[in-house]
Amino acid sequence: MLIKLTGGAVYDPASGIDGAKQDIYIQDGRIVNKPVGDFKVDKEYDLNGKVVMSGAIDMHTHIGGGKGNIARTLLPEDHRQDPVHRTDICRSGCGHAMPSTFVTGYRYAEMGYTAGFEPAVLPINARQAHMEMADIPILDKGGYVLMGSDDYLLRMLTAKKDQKAINDYVAFTMQAAKAIGVKVVNPGGISAFKFNQRKLDLDEQNSHYGVTPREILRVLATAVKELGITHPLHVHGCNLGVPGNMNTTLDTIQGIGGLPMHLTHIQFHSYGTEGDFKFSSGAAQIAEAVNLNKNITIDVGQILFGQTVTASGDNMRQHANHKHASPNKWVTMDIECDAGCGVVPFKYKDQNFVNALQWAIGLETFLLVDDPWRIFLTTDHPNGAPFTSYPHLIRLLMDRSFRNDVLATIHPEAQKMTTLASIEREYSLQEIAIMTRAGAARLIGLQDRGALSAGNWADITVYTDNADRQLMFEKPDYVFKDGELVVVDGKVVHTKWGTTHVVKPDFDASVEKDLQKYFDRFLTMKLGNFKISDDEITEDGRGSLTVHPLKGTVA
Numbered sequence: 001m002l003i004k005l006t007g008g009a010v011y012d013p014a015s016g017i018d019g020a021k022q023d024i025y026i027q028d029g030r031i032v033n034k035p036v037g038d039f040k041v042d043k044e045y046d047l048n049g050k051v052v053m054s055g056a057i058d059m060h061t062h063i064g065g066g067k068g069n070i071a072r073t074l075l076p077e078d079h080r081q082d083p084v085h086r087t088d089i090c091r092s093g094c095g096h097a098m099p100s101t102f103v104t105g106y107r108y109a110e111m112g113y114t115a116g117f118e119p120a121v122l123p124i125n126a127r128q129a130h131m132e133m134a135d136i137p138i139l140d141k142g143g144y145v146l147m148g149s150d151d152y153l154l155r156m157l158t159a160k161k162d163q164k165a166i167n168d169y170v171a172f173t174m175q176a177a178k179a180i181g182v183k184v185v186n187p188g189g190i191s192a193f194k195f196n197q198r199k200l201d202l203d204e205q206n207s208h209y210g211v212t213p214r215e216i217l218r219v220l221a222t223a224v225k226e227l228g229i230t231h232p233l234h235v236h237g238c239n240l241g242v243p244g245n246m247n248t249t250l251d252t253i254q255g256i257g258g259l260p261m262h263l264t265h266i267q268f269h270s271y272g273t274e275g276d277f278k279f280s281s282g283a284a285q286i287a288e289a290v291n292l293n294k295n296i297t298i299d300v301g302q303i304l305f306g307q308t309v310t311a312s313g314d315n316m317r318q319h320a321n322h323k324h325a326s327p328n329k330w331v332t333m334d335i336e337c338d339a340g341c342g343v344v345p346f347k348y349k350d351q352n353f354v355n356a357l358q359w360a361i362g363l364e365t366f367l368l369v370d371d372p373w374r375i376f377l378t379t380d381h382p383n384g385a386p387f388t389s390y391p392h393l394i395r396l397l398m399d400r401s402f403r404n405d406v407l408a409t410i411h412p413e414a415q416k417m418t419t420l421a422s423i424e425r426e427y428s429l430q431e432i433a434i435m436t437r438a439g440a441a442r443l444i445g446l447q448d449r450g451a452l453s454a455g456n457w458a459d460i461t462v463y464t465d466n467a468d469r470q471l472m473f474e475k476p477d478y479v480f481k482d483g484e485l486v487v488v489d490g491k492v493v494h495t496k497w498g499t500t501h502v503v504k505p506d507f508d509a510s511v512e513k514d515l516q517k518y519f520d521r522f523l524t525m526k527l528g529n530f531k532i533s534d535d536e537i538t539e540d541g542r543g544s545l546t547v548h549p550l551k552g553t554v555a
């Protein structure tokens with residue numbers, strides 16, 4: 001079957017196409033060149049006057065893993081406000097802050113997204129995370145495996161094991177957990193919390209292991225680079241949410257010594273201590289450091305006002321934040337020798353000084369970082385806001401007068417503490433396409449997604465151009481996933497299963513000898529069960545597994 005998309009304005013940053021009118025042909029799920037000679041188009045869509053982009057990719061969204069189910073269990077009142085009824089095509093579920101798995105897939109697709117990446121897959125819990133993501137229809141998915149507070153790695157660092165041994169352990173863990181990247185959360189801090197430390201700065205030692213966050217970041221970032229993983233070490237830094245943490249963030253950027261590093265939800269790590277409330281914006285300094293250091297990429301973790309729930313591996317910071325829980329209930333837990341977890345419901349208020357300034361800090365960051373290829377549009381779903389608020393966020397970035405109208409309504413002291421009103425920049429459609437498509441695919445190392453040239457999978461979103469960017473991005477005309485039409489006029493019309501993206505870095509098999517002893521002695525899980533097999537991902541016909549090449553190798 002040959003499909004033709006005719007006459008749309010194509011935004012394909014990967015090919016440098018910025019709004020040119022172009023036809024797109026689809027065959028067998030992929031984009032193809034215009035066939036030569038006589039050919040018959042089986043189905044044609046007239047896209048004159050429409051905007052065409054590839055399907056959007058959320059490079060950091062909490063859509064799989066135990067914390068999601070804790071958040072769901074904790075918030076029955078949130079579900080009750082947003083029940084989702086069964087239709088002929090879609091299953092029932094519930095929505096808002098932490099939607100059910102099926103609703104997650106539908107709502108992402110209905111906004112034009114075709115992939116989402118879970119940033120905190122705990123190795124010991126990876127099977128559950130993948131099974132949960134296997135329940136999310138339409139979307140492609142993948143995960144970054146969480147390391148850095150695991151007892152095994154910290155023991156290796158205490159014992160001064162060499163980089164090669166650490167690389168083998170990282171590669172083994174990535175393969176066992178079926179990951180495409182490596183994430184570190186509050187490096188060493190999740191572990192330190194279990195030894196009664198309540199804070200851990202970049203050069204502070206974990207009291208049990210004598211290891212600092214800086215050392216953990218260095219060895220993991222080196223491992224990621226030496227193993228040839230495209231996605232840089234994905235870092236949730238020290239001191240999340242602490243006033244003055246911008247200095248730690250600046251130190252983290254300098255301290256990585258030029259190695260590739262992605263700093264996630266940087267809004268939560270960009271705070272100064274100026275002003276009457278001893279809380280100020282560090283966005284300008286952070287943006288300047290990002291602009292100067294080309295090895296650094298960031299996503300923002302924008303907060304937007306309203307009810308949500310925060311779910312994080314950062315038990316240390318979640319414990320500290322529990323006093324702000326709204327509604328007032330929360331969970332902090334241990335995950336045996338691996339990590340921890342904290343879930344705290346949260347309501348961001350525009351008349352709360354801190355929340356209002358957090359909102360402004362996120363937007364300042366978006367607008368002050370020059371290179372859209374190195375900054376990504378996230379709310380750290382659900383931590384800053386549910387992912388369903390992306391169209392509103394896009395309007396804030398693209399429409400200065402709308403942004404300033406909202407700014408004029410927030411806490412007056414916060415208005416005084418932000419430079420937002422003076423920032424003229426408005427994102428272009430091409431810049432949005434970079435942040436949410438081409439840049440994300442490049443950052444994660446997806447070989448044939450996020451672009452519209454021949455050979456790419458036909459993940460395509462079609463919008464009606466509208467000066468109200470929120471309305472435009474809320475309701476695409478069409479969404480194609482792997483060449484199949486899944487959304488029409490912002491509603492799911494057909495569902496399918498996406499693929500799971502992974503990498504498979506090499507390791508010396510002898511790494512398992514020590515691990516075997518370690519598992520037998522300390523863990524409740526057997527080493528054999530720890531390793532997820534390929535067919536576990538693909539059984540039940542729920543999608544496929546896509547293995548991406550390592551850097552320096554060919555697909």
Ligand SMILES: [Zn+2]
Pocket residue numbers: 060062119264265380383
């Ligand atoms: Zn996150």
